[in-house]
Amino acid sequence: xxxxxxxxxxxxxxxxxxxxxxxxxxxxxxxxxxxxxxxxxxxxxxxxxxxxxxxxxxxxxxxxxxxxxxxxxxxxxxxxxxxxxxxxxxxxxxxxxxxxxxxxxxxxxxxxxxxxxxxxxxxxxxxxxxxxxxxxxxxxxxxxxxxxxxxxxxxxxxxxxxxxxxxxxxxxxxxxxxxxxxxxxxxxxxxxxxxxxxxxxxxxxxxxxxxxxxxxxxxxxxxxxxxxxxxxxxxxxxxxxxxxxxxxxxxxxxxxxxxxxxxxxxxxxxxxxxxxxxxxxxxxxxxxxxxxxx
Numbered sequence: 535x536x537x538x539x540x541x542x543x544x545x546x547x548x549x550x551x552x553x554x555x556x557x558x559x560x561x562x563x564x565x566x567x568x569x570x571x572x573x574x575x576x577x578x579x580x581x582x583x584x585x586x587x588x589x590x591x592x593x594x595x596x597x598x599x600x601x602x603x604x605x606x607x608x609x610x611x612x613x614x615x616x617x618x619x620x621x622x623x624x625x626x627x628x629x630x631x632x633x634x635x636x637x638x639x640x641x642x643x644x645x646x647x648x649x650x651x652x653x654x655x656x657x658x659x660x661x662x663x664x665x666x667x668x669x670x671x672x673x674x675x676x677x678x679x680x681x682x683x684x685x686x687x688x689x690x691x692x693x694x695x696x697x698x699x700x701x702x703x704x705x706x707x708x709x710x711x712x713x714x715x716x717x718x719x720x721x722x723x724x725x726x727x728x729x730x731x732x733x734x735x736x737x738x739x740x741x742x743x744x745x746x747x748x749x750x751x752x753x754x755x756x757x758x759x760x761x762x763x764x765x766x767x768x769x770x771x772x773x774x775x776x777x778x779x780x781x782x783x784x785x786x787x788x789x790x791x792x793x794x795x796x797x798x799x800x801x802x803x804x805x806x807x808x809x810x811x812x813x814x815x816x817x818x819x820x821x822x823x824x825x826x827x828x
Contacts (some may be wrong), residue, residue, distance in 0.1 A: 551593050563818025564689060564827040565592040565692055567801050572629045572822035575617065575650035576667040577607035586680060588824045592678065592690040592730070597716060599706055603642050604641040605670040605719050611636055611696065611705035615653060619648040628712060639671060657822070670716075674723045691720075692730040692752065692820075709737040711712050718748055721725045732776060736768050743770050752776045752798070761789050776820070779811065786814045 535596035557618030569581025570588070598608040613634040614708040626634070626647075655703050668676075674691070693716065697706045706712055713731075720729050726746065732752035733739050733764055739751050750781035755764055765771065775790050779799035800820035802808050808819055808826070820828065 559593060563592055563796075563798060564590045564824060565594040565797060565798065565818055565820040565823040566590045566595050567820045569593060570822060570824045571654065571660065572803065573659055573825055575663065575665045576654070576663050577609060577667065578650060579668050579673055580650070580661075580663060580665055582677055582740045583680055584675060585824050586677060586686060586689060586732045588827070590689070590824045591818070591828065592617060592692050594692040594694075594820055595670075596675070596694045596696050597710060598636045598696055599715055600636060600644060601638055602640040602642075602643045603715060605715055606636070606644065606672060607673060608636055608667050608669050611701065613647055613649075617652050619651050619681045621646040625652055626630070636667075637707075642733065672717050672724060674719070678723070678725075689727060690730065690753075691725060692732055694754070695731065695735060697733070697734045697735045697738060698744075699737070700734075702755075707727065707789065709735065709741050711746070713738060713741050717742075717749070720749070731775065732774070739772060741770060743772075745780065748773070754800070755781065761786060771795055776800060779807065782811060782814070783814065784814050 537558050566585035568576035569578060570585045571581065574584050575582035577595055585593055595607050596609040597605050598611060601608055612631050613626055615626045615628045615631050620626055639780060644665050647663055647666065649667055650663045653660045653662050663675050665812070677689060681811040695712050695716065697709060697712055702708050716731065720726050726749060730750040731742055732754050734754045739753060742749060742751055750773040753768055755774060755775065755777040770796065774796045779802045782797070782799045787797055797815040798818040798820060799811060799816060802811060802819045802821050803823050805828070806828050808828070810820070812821060
């Protein structure tokens, strides 16, 4: 591909950048991955409140949809045996996990399972406590009340839609319904200007960009593929380009900045790498250990 085409391509993308980027955090954006799962149970209210205490800019989380159309926090489409205790007090086995699909369970049933009393084997420092998968609405209420009462800075919410074409209507609704349910909660709670919706699924971001262009988007990227090819696949310039941190180099950072797009890599858990990426000029970092942020 010619150098002339590449330059023209970036000029075209630059023209697509919207003014919504102006509402991004003005400081370096430290994001607590799943609330900081290295130290607290992932995607839970206690984790998010602890991340607030640590002073992060943004609370990063995953969203799934229940059978009764509730938006809840969950990374997996079913209960993970690494962290789940059943209502009878016994631990969930690997053989049982895929029988408990979030999208096929009402929230009242989901709320009876504990996801904090069994410490994740990959995160031995994680605090052991009773915790459930919360509704997004309840999480937002808790954080907003906590920051307001404590006179703390308002936080941003980075919410990932966990979806892919092969599991539409099995593990989650189709992108349009998923986004509509998510946006309904965001708008009801009045946090639209402080919300980022992120996804690996370009369909989610494309629908959001077309229907709700004022909401910030983050394109999650892993594996091979140039910036040019990734953005061509997406079809527009997102607010944030969010690659797996091993994909980041100085050239990628420079190219993102040329088109006015922020770059925030995931998931960075070593202080030396955090420092290096920050020195290179990334706009933020997503980490399991927000207590290590500097």
